[in-house]
Amino acid sequence: MRPDAVAARIAAGRPLVIAGDEALLAGLPRGRWIGGTAPAPDDGRLLVTELSEAATTVAIRSYDETALTGIGAAAPENGFTILVIPGFSPPHAAYAEGVFQVEGLFNRPLVGWIAAEHGSATPKVVDGVTGAVSDRLAVAAHVSLPPRLTPRAHVVNPYRPGDGDELAFGASGFSARHCRIAGEPVNLAAHMRERGIGPDRPLVADCFGTPVNVAIRAVDEAAGEVRFCAPVFAHLRYRFAAPLPPGAGPALPAGVHPAFASGPAAGLPGYGEIAYVVHTRTLVYLTVDEAG
Numbered sequence: 001m002r003p004d005a006v007a008a009r010i011a012a013g014r015p016l017v018i019a020g021d022e023a024l025l026a027g028l029p030r031g032r033w034i035g036g037t038a039p040a041p042d043d044g045r046l047l048v049t050e051l052s053e054a055a056t057t058v059a060i061r062s063y064d065e066t067a068l069t070g071i072g073a074a075a076p077e078n079g080f081t082i083l084v085i086p087g088f089s090p091p092h093a094a095y096a097e098g099v100f101q102v103e104g105l106f107n108r109p110l111v112g113w114i115a116a117e118h119g120s121a122t123p124k125v126v127d128g129v130t131g132a133v134s135d136r137l138a139v140a141a142h143v144s145l146p147p148r149l150t151p152r153a154h155v156v157n158p159y160r161p162g163d164g165d166e167l168a169f170g171a172s173g174f175s176a177r178h179c180r181i182a183g184e185p186v187n188l189a190a191h192m193r194e195r196g197i198g199p200d201r202p203l204v205a206d207c208f209g210t211p212v213n214v215a216i217r218a219v220d221e222a223a224g225e226v227r228f229c230a231p232v233f234a235h236l237r238y239r240f241a242a243p244l245p246p247g248a249g250p251a252l253p254a255g256v257h258p259a260f261a262s263g264p265a266a267g268l269p270g271y272g273e274i275a276y277v278v279h280t281r282t283l284v285y286l287t288v289d290e291a292g
Contacts, residue, residue: 018048019046022119035125036086040118047268060128080153081110081143087123089135099278114273150291162243213282
């Protein structure tokens with residue numbers, strides 16, 4: 001949508017989630033909306049999701065890395081949360097690495113995205129209520145729904161672990177020089193080069209029965225270091241994903257009309273997608289349906 005059309009919806013009191021260029025986001029009027037930087041069309045438009053018209057309340061709140069531990073408790077009794085975190089910020093690291101310690105996180109649907117640079121030096125988020133633009137805070141919209149409606153979070157991941165070596169990491173984090181294969185230390189960048197593995201193939205781990213990707217952000221051959229878009233964890237085991245067939249990728253199931261979606265396949269790319277935990281190279285979407 002054009003910024004003037006978005007501004008009109010904000011002025012009408014519509015609750016929105018908005019993504020795009022930092023300057024365009026910063027120029028919008030205050031109101032009931034949250035936003036984050038993300039690659040958008042180059043013709044001056046913004047990517048806009050209008051939250052459910054059935055919402056009874058929409059509470060907008062900003063979180064630093066410490067306060068994010070309480071985001072699960074802040075979720076509405078019946079509703080959902082949309083969370084936007086600036087990429088590679090303190091909240092990104094704290095949430096991605098500490099997500100399993102967030103009390104009550106999995107009790108209510110929580111979706112969103114990791115903001116990327118677009119028209120800015122660093123990824124940013126915007127609290128539409130205050131107008132604050134930040135690269136050090138996360139922003140969330142807590143949306144309450146009437147009892148007749150049920151929200152659900154969904155993840156579409158086309159990747160599965162390949163048949164290569166199983167990798168273990170000595171420490172959790174957004175980068176690694178070494179991993180262990182069959183108990184032996186191996187330089188990860190050299191392992192990728194020797195096996196002909198490109199950065200287009202993410203690492204995949206089994207996380208409570210769900211395959212979770214860790215996309216490769218960059219490979220620094222000189223430093224022997226691999227940087228990731230999400231952290232690897234010391235307690236998980238990884239394999240590089242099996243290559244996808246040409247043209248394959250995540251897609252919405254036929255007939256599904258989501259209330260929110262993130263990921264490149266949804267037209268909202270960033271450094272990752274959020275469906276409770278941080279995903280990468282996936283499609284995340286939220287549905288709101290009649291209960292029962």
